[in-house]
Amino acid sequence: xxxxxxxxxxxxxxRGQQVTLSCSPISGHRSVSWYQQTPGQGLQFLFEYFxxxxxxxxxxxxxxxxxxxxxxxSEMNVSTLELGDSALYLCASSVLxxxxxxxxxxxxxxxxxx
Amino acid sequence: xxKITQTQPGMFVQEKEAVTLDCTYDTSDxxxxxxxxxxxxxxxxxxxxxxxxxxxxxxxxxxxxxNFQKARKSANLVISASQLGDSAMYFCAMREQSGTYKYIxxxxxxxxxxx
Numbered sequence: 001x002x003x004x005x006x007x008x009x010x011x012x013x014x015r016g017q018q019v020t021l022s023c024s025p026i027s028g029h030r031s032v033s034w035y036q037q038t039p040g041q042g043l044q045f046l047f048e049y050f051x052x053x054x055x056x057x058x059x060x061x062x063x064x065x066x067x068x069x070x071x072x073x074s075e076m077n078v079s080t081l082e083l084g085d086s087a088l089y090l091c092a093s094s095v096l097x098x099x100x101x102x103x104x105x106x107x108x109x110x111x112x113x114x
Numbered sequence: 115x116x117k118i119t120q121t122q123p124g125m126f127v128q129e130k131e132a133v134t135l136d137c138t139y140d141t142s143d144x145x146x147x148x149x150x151x152x153x154x155x156x157x158x159x160x161x162x163x164x165x166x167x168x169x170x171x172x173x174x175x176x177x178x179x180x181n182f183q184k185a186r187k188s189a190n191l192v193i194s195a196s197q198l199g200d201s202a203m204y205f206c207a208m209r210e211q212s213g214t215y216k217y218i219x220x221x222x223x224x225x226x227x228x229x
Binding site: 043048056092102105106107110 | 147149151157158159160164166205209211215216217218221222
């Protein structure tokens with residue numbers, strides 16, 4: 001099976017712009033989660049989508065939004081970019097099997113905001 | 115509230131030796147899962163091993179084993195016969211199996227394997 005894919009892998013934007021990141025989960029996985037990773041804050045949970053519905057949400061401002069499509073692919077959008085949004089954005093998909101739900105991560109999108 | 119603590123920011127180990135990475139957790143949920151992930155410099159988080167709260171035996175996956183001590187709320191990762199390719203950041207994570215089902219991650223331990 002193909003793993004989780006994320007596009008683009010690298011992105012440079014300027015303050016005030018918006019950005020959309022894409023994540024394709026492992027085939028058959030219906031849950032997609034997004035994380036922001038920075039050296040200072042570590043790995044922080046953004047949100048999780050399951051069957052096109054947001055199931056969980058972290059403590060991020062409303063500039064961060066996401067959605068999931070019927071094929072389980074997910075997009076994350078950040079509007080009005082700030083310098084502090086520079087980070088590695090990781091997407092993970094998971095499936096519940098036998099009571100265990102394990103997340104498998106994509107390679108991430110490195111976003112640099114100038 | 116859920117919490118994961120990794121107290122070792124960095125560790126060194128000699129090639130071919132075993133190393134233990136510490137992880138303690140806090141939760142009031144009786145049902146939870148514990149995970150370890152490896153993150154090389156490339157950035158991708160690689161799933162290593164899982165332990166369920168009701169599992170009686172410690173999980174093992176190849177050279178990785180999880181030393182699960184439920185009463186102490188610890189879930190240490192043991193890597194046997196370290197290899198140079200094991201140099202990476204290692205994250206401990208927990209997911210409660212009720213309530214929010216959120217994953218939370220520790221701050222990570224950077225492991226350097228020396229030749």
